[in-house]
Every structure is written in structure tokens, then in C-alpha cells.
Amino acid sequence: MSTPKQSIYIMLVEDDEGHQLLIRENLRAGGIINELIEMRDGQEALDYLFRRGKYQDPAKSPRPGLILLDIKMPKMDGFGVLEKIKSDPQLRMIPILMLTSTDDQVEVNRCYALGANSYVVKPIRYEEFQDRVKSLGLFLDIVRFPD
Amino acid sequence: MAGEAGASAETEHATAVSAVSTHTTTRYDLPTPRRTLTRLFRTWLIGITVFGYGPAITYGWLAWLLNEKQWRWAFLMYFTEVPLIGGFCILLVPWLAYRPIHRALTAWSRGESVDRSQCIRVYQRALELPWWVAVGSFIAAFIGYVVGVGVVHWQANQPISEMIKTMPAIPLVGGMMGAFCYFGTVRALHPVVAWCSVQLKQARPLRHTSLAAKFLTTTCVLAIAAVCLLQPAAYTLGQLVTEEQLQDRALTQLKAVAGRVALFERLQDRTALLRDAVLGRYGYAFILDREGHIITPHPRNFTRLEQEQLYNARAHVQGREGVWVDRVGYHRVVAFAKLVDPPWMLMSIAFPNDFAAPLNRYVRFGWVVMIEVFFVVILFGRYFTRGITTPLAELTRAARQIAERGDFSQHVPVTTTDELSEVARSFNHMVEELRTSKADLEQYTKRLEQSTQELSALNQEMEDLLRVVSHDLRAPLINIQGFSKRLEPVIQEALRKLTLVAERSQDNGLRTETETFRDTMQARFAESLRFISKGVEKMDALLASLLAISRVGRKADPIRPNDLNTILDDVLATFDHQLKERSIQVIRHPLSTQVPCRLNEINQVFSNLIANAINYMGAAEQRFIEIGGREQAEHVECYVRDTGIGIGSEDQERVFQMFTRLQAIDVPGEGVGLAYVRKILRSHGGKIWVTSQKGQGSTFFFTLPMTPATMQGVTG
Numbered sequence: 001m002s003t004p005k006q007s008i009y010i011m012l013v014e015d016d017e018g019h020q021l022l023i024r025e026n027l028r029a030g031g032i033i034n035e036l037i038e039m040r041d042g043q044e045a046l047d048y049l050f051r052r053g054k055y056q057d058p059a060k061s062p063r064p065g066l067i068l069l070d071i072k073m074p075k076m077d078g079f080g081v082l083e084k085i086k087s088d089p090q091l092r093m094i095p096i097l098m099l100t101s102t103d104d105q106v107e108v109n110r111c112y113a114l115g116a117n118s119y120v121v122k123p124i125r126y127e128e129f130q131d132r133v134k135s136l137g138l139f140l141d142i143v144r145f146p147d
Numbered sequence: 148m149a150g151e152a153g154a155s156a157e158t159e160h161a162t163a164v165s166a167v168s169t170h171t172t173t174r175y176d177l178p179t180p181r182r183t184l185t186r187l188f189r190t191w192l193i194g195i196t197v198f199g200y201g202p203a204i205t206y207g208w209l210a211w212l213l214n215e216k217q218w219r220w221a222f223l224m225y226f227t228e229v230p231l232i233g234g235f236c237i238l239l240v241p242w243l244a245y246r247p248i249h250r251a252l253t254a255w256s257r258g259e260s261v262d263r264s265q266c267i268r269v270y271q272r273a274l275e276l277p278w279w280v281a282v283g284s285f286i287a288a289f290i291g292y293v294v295g296v297g298v299v300h301w302q303a304n305q306p307i308s309e310m311i312k313t314m315p316a317i318p319l320v321g322g323m324m325g326a327f328c329y330f331g332t333v334r335a336l337h338p339v340v341a342w343c344s345v346q347l348k349q350a351r352p353l354r355h356t357s358l359a360a361k362f363l364t365t366t367c368v369l370a371i372a373a374v375c376l377l378q379p380a381a382y383t384l385g386q387l388v389t390e391e392q393l394q395d396r397a398l399t400q401l402k403a404v405a406g407r408v409a410l411f412e413r414l415q416d417r418t419a420l421l422r423d424a425v426l427g428r429y430g431y432a433f434i435l436d437r438e439g440h441i442i443t444p445h446p447r448n449f450t451r452l453e454q455e456q457l458y459n460a461r462a463h464v465q466g467r468e469g470v471w472v473d474r475v476g477y478h479r480v481v482a483f484a485k486l487v488d489p490p491w492m493l494m495s496i497a498f499p500n501d502f503a504a505p506l507n508r509y510v511r512f513g514w515v516v517m518i519e520v521f522f523v524v525i526l527f528g529r530y531f532t533r534g535i536t537t538p539l540a541e542l543t544r545a546a547r548q549i550a551e552r553g554d555f556s557q558h559v560p561v562t563t564t565d566e567l568s569e570v571a572r573s574f575n576h577m578v579e580e581l582r583t584s585k586a587d588l589e590q591y592t593k594r595l596e597q598s599t600q601e602l603s604a605l606n607q608e609m610e611d612l613l614r615v616v617s618h619d620l621r622a623p624l625i626n627i628q629g630f631s632k633r634l635e636p637v638i639q640e641a642l643r644k645l646t647l648v649a650e651r652s653q654d655n656g657l658r659t660e661t662e663t664f665r666d667t668m669q670a671r672f673a674e675s676l677r678f679i680s681k682g683v684e685k686m687d688a689l690l691a692s693l694l695a696i697s698r699v700g701r702k703a704d705p706i707r708p709n710d711l712n713t714i715l716d717d718v719l720a721t722f723d724h725q726l727k728e729r730s731i732q733v734i735r736h737p738l739s740t741q742v743p744c745r746l747n748e749i750n751q752v753f754s755n756l757i758a759n760a761i762n763y764m765g766a767a768e769q770r771f772i773e774i775g776g777r778e779q780a781e782h783v784e785c786y787v788r789d790t791g792i793g794i795g796s797e798d799q800e801r802v803f804q805m806f807t808r809l810q811a812i813d814v815p816g817e818g819v820g821l822a823y824v825r826k827i828l829r830s831h832g833g834k835i836w837v838t839s840q841k842g843q844g845s846t847f848f849f850t851l852p853m854t855p856a857t858m859q860g861v862t863g
Contacts, residue, residue: 016622016626018626018629019622019629022626025633072618101618101619101621101622102621102691104694104698123625
């Protein structure tokens, strides 16, 4: 692993523990070694990003370089989080990848309308996910592969 | 009615109800042209016979009674009018006016379609025609009079000014015939007007004639006609009496003069004596010689000599003594007496008019009576028509109030005791009925709206449920699949380790045991994982189908005209491999090219139906799928026919239900396909059904409407 200072953090906002584990393992198996900031719901993610409550110390809560955002979550769903992030002048630069459970065109259009950069349909097959993540050219500048 | 007023309101109401309900409903059939024409001609014929020939016959008969010599003149006079009236009034003008109606009726009775503008023209014409007939009758009476009476006066060498005395014949004949023909024509054309009005629904006559004007005109015409009929009769009777008296006087005086004339020799003396025989202001007397020449100077120059010659000739025939009345033109009393020696003849001509001063006064009085009648009619008519029009105006106002503002609180007062009160009561009853039925309707509408809302809410709930369920059930599936896959490398590792243990084990028993365990484990794990994976994939497919069903008819996918052939091309391309593999032949017929639909959904319809046809093809010898369709008035009908295993009649409705699979055999699918197809077609406003026989293949028919209007009712 490289030094934490140089690394770019990836924030994963996902309420399902299983999904979180699977995504993490998938990213690792796909060779993505960035540090992950894992959030369990939308509210927590916003607290982190806006440095509220227990995330007030900027040193302990570095800005992520990419956010993987699930849509269906308790407290605040993905759309709400996306809207809040994109309305903040500083945070709006962070690329956001939406995790959707279906390729419903209405949902996808709404994501793009709110300013998401791309989306990934959560695949039922384990292997597919890695392919999806790898195939996203978006990551090339951000993700780090082992030297 | 007055007695009834005391009865309770309920009885009143009940009688009104029974009066309404016992009334038989009248259907307005198209009147046949022949029957209408017959009725019209019958009316006009009665009009002409009774009011045209009637006076002619009466006066002709009277003339014949009075003077046998002159009755033919009178007949000529009155009968000349009649052919003119007949030709002009009945055969020409109204016939020309009626012709378009007749033509239209003939065309309609042949079954030709009723053109609205033509119908309006016929309606207006049928309403106008009675006026044409009335005016035509009047003009005909006038022309008939002028020609007929003029000929007689000219024949009798009488001044035309004398015609004024007989002028009442015009309003008499024209007015009575006009009025009769007017009402007769209205009655004869009533079925035509009624039929047109029913056809046109809200037609309004071009011209509005008030009831008061109609009533007053009719009454005045009848009153004038009556006076015109009475006045000449009274005048003639008076004249008869005067003439009768004058005849006696004239003959007596002339005979007395004749006795005295014989006493004198000189002609001057005799001429002077003649003065005693002269009667009235214009009367005169003269002496005729044996040859019939007038030998005394003719005292009057306004009469022609021939006329006296005529009287002379007649006197000869009658034996040279007597008196009679000449009634052509100026009536004259002609008296003649014989002289014994010389054998001359004395003749005296007297004019009854000279003695008719009291009669003329009565005639003038007759005109006063006529004017009085006129005013009386107008005054009484005014109140009479007010009595009719006021309740009618109230009815109209109330009806308009209801029609324009929906104000059902209207109640028309019952102020008369005639038929109008019945109308008012029926109207009130109708309003009452309307009010209750409107209230009922509003209640039903409200209930319907409510249940529609409930239904659509329920439908929405159901779709939401479908969407949420299919959405949310996928999350655990991802976990099941993910984590079961995650086990795979671990199991492989464990198996590898067990093999290693078995290989290295010195103890045979332990090795065998380990190997057995390893094999069991391998079998169980592999099998379990395979089933888990298969189950998850199937579940995923099922959820995807449910999601697809919940998405049918969404606004995101707009309805546009699409070529069904292109859609079918795309679908068949995806099945190309399967069709070749199973050696299934596809027979295609051209489909409609401009069908308004959602492209993706109709694509799904075809691919589901074709997939079903392939999957349930069975083992028939001839294997083909036939796809075709036809365009109908408002929708296109398509069919997909196969030679597959078919569906029993008891299952033909069930196949469209969700999760219904008739075959337990190994056919892919979740039992959602046809339910999905049906939902798509319903959302388009179409429908689907199947005809099939077990073992004989099945044919799926579906329809799509061609007009988006019918679809909006479903999707909106």
C-alpha cells in the first residue's frame, strides 16, 4: 500500500452490509486499492462530507475523490444525498457513481438530471461487478493500482 | 277543474302522472311523398270546391231563380273565377313551391342519406308553404274576379265602375279559401315538418310569427269574409223588395197612361202624357210604332238603342203587356203596355237604384258594421291571445332557465283551466322528475368517481407494490448470489486440502474416510451451489418480468405511429437461431404500417408470442408459425398462429393470468409473459384472445386501436 497522504479516498455509501462487503471485495479483487470510507446511510455520508457531528476534524475526515452512492437507503436516499452534494460549490466537483438495482430508465434519467456522473447496475452475478468497475474509464485518473 | 282544485295535491299529482304515462309515444316516421301529396291535394280541392265554387254556385242559382234569361251571365261571371283560382292557386304556385319537398321526400324514402342542409331547406319550405298557399289564393281570387266580372260587364255594356259593388267577392272568396288552404296545408305538411324537426334536433324556423298575429289575421279574414257574404245578401234581398214594388207601380202607371193616351190625337199631347209614366230620377218612357221604331224623342242618351230593341223583341214574344227586371249591370224594371188604336206600344224603363236610397244607407251602415267587427275582433283577440301567450311565455322562460342555468327550482303557475293548464302541469311534473333524476345522477356520478378513484388508487398501489417488491427483493438476491459465489474458492481450497490430507495419510481407514467425505462434500456443495445459483437467477428473471409489468404504459414511452413489419423484423432476427435450430418455418403476411403504439412494448408483445410459439411447438410434423393481420374500421387485428401443442378450452382464459403455466415440462419462462402482453395491449386500448384446440396448435389474436383517442381513455 502506498502512503495515505497521496491516496485518493473512495466513499461507499451503502446500507446493506452484504452489498458493502461484496463491493469492497470486488474492488479489491479488481485491483483497486484506494482507501474506502464506508457509510451506512445518506445522513451519515452528508455529515461526513459537510464535517458535522463526529466528523468535525478535517484531518480525520479527508475529502473523497469518488463517491459510490446507493439509491435506496434509510433516512435519506441516494437522490437526496446527490442533490445536496451537487448544490454545494466545493463538493460538486467530486465525481459520483450511482449504484442502482435496476436499469429502470426513469431512475437513470433522474440520476443524470441531478448531476450524477455515471451509474452501475448492481449485478446478480458476482463476476460482472468487477468488469463493470474496470470498464469505467472514469476511474483511470483516480483509482490506484499496485505499483 | 274548479272542483278538482279542492282535491289533495297527491291526487292532483297522481292524475298528472297517469295522464303522462297513458299517453302513447309517437314515433316520427318519414312521411311518404305520395301520402303527403294526396293530403295536400285533398285540402286544396276542398278549399276550391267549398270556397271557390261555393259562392259561384250559390250566386248562379240565385241568378237563375231571379231571371231565367240572365243566369248564364252570372254563371259565366263566377265560374270564370274558378278555373283561374284552380290553375293559379292550386296547381301552379304552391305546386312549384312544394316541388323541392316532394323531391327530397322521394329521395329519402328511396333510402338516400339525409343531408342536413337539404333537411333544413325542406323544413323551412314546409313551414313557409302555407303562406304561399294563402297569398296565392288571394291573388287568384283577385285575378279571377277582375277577369270574370270584367267580361260580364263588358258583355252587358256596363261601366266598369259598376264592378265596385261586387268587389266583396275578392275578400270573400280569397280570404276564406286562403284561410282554409293555409290551415289545411299546415295540417298536411305537419308530418314533414315534425320529421325534419326531429332529424335536425335544434332547428329554429327562420321567421317568427307570433300566435297573436296568426289569430288576429285569421279572425279578421273570417270576420270580413262573413260581412262580405252577408252584406251582398242583405243588399240583394233589399233590392228584390224594391224591384218587386217598382214592378207593380211601373205597370199600373203605364196602363193608366196608355188609357189616357188614346184620348188625344196629337203626338205632342201624347208625348206630354208619357211623363206621368216616368218613375224615379233617371226613369224614362217612350212610344214604339208597329215596326218597333221609337216614335217619341229618346229621353236618355246613356243607353243604346239596341237595348230597347231587345226589350221590344221580348215584349212581342210575351204578348206586349207586362213587366220584368233586367239584372245585367244597372238593374232596370222594364214595363210595357199596348195601345189599342193606333196599335203602338208604350214602354217605361225605371231604375230601382233611384228608389234604393234607404238601401244604400243600409249598405253604408254595413261597412260601419264591418269596421266595428274589425275592432271588436282586434280587442277581444288581443285578450284572447294574451290568455294563450302569457302562460306560454312563462313556460318558455322556465324552460330556458332550466336549459341555460340548470335551475330546477322552476315552477310554472297553473293559471288557466284549458289545455294550457295541462301543459303547465305536465311541465312541472317533468321538472320534478328531472330534478330527482339529476340528483340521482349526481349521486351516482359521485359514487362512480369515488370508486374509480379507489380503483385507480388500488391499481397504483398494486403497481407500486410490484415495483417495490421487484426492486427490493433484488437486494437480498445479490447477497445470496454474491456470498454463495464467495464460498466457491473456499470450498475448492478445502477440497484441495482434503485431497492432500488423504494422499498423505498413512492410515488407510482415515484415507478412505477422508476421500469419501471429500467426494460427498464436493457433490453436496457443488449441487447446492448450482441450485442456489439457478434459483437466484430464476428469481431475478421473475423480478425483472414483474418490474416490466409494473412499467407498462408509462408516460416516459410515448405513443407514436410505428410500422408493425419493422417491429416484427427486429423480433424475428433475435429468434433466427432458435427457429433454424428447431426447423420451424415462419410464414409472414404484410402488417399495418402506421399503428400508433409504444415501440418497445409492441416489440415485447411479438417476442413473447413468438417465444411461446417456439417453446410450445411440441413434436408436430409440420412446424410453422404464421403471422398476419388485417385493418378494420377502428383498429388493426394481428394474429400469431402456431402448430404447437395447443390449449384446452378450459385453460384459454387462464393463460393470461400471472404465474400460470399449464405445462410442467421443461420449458423456460416464469408464467408472466402473456399477462405482460395482455397488460401492454390493454394499456394501448387493445385486447388479446386465443383460439385453440388441444394438439391442433393455437392462434393468438390481438387488436390495437388506430385512433389515439380511444387509447387516451385507457391510459389517461
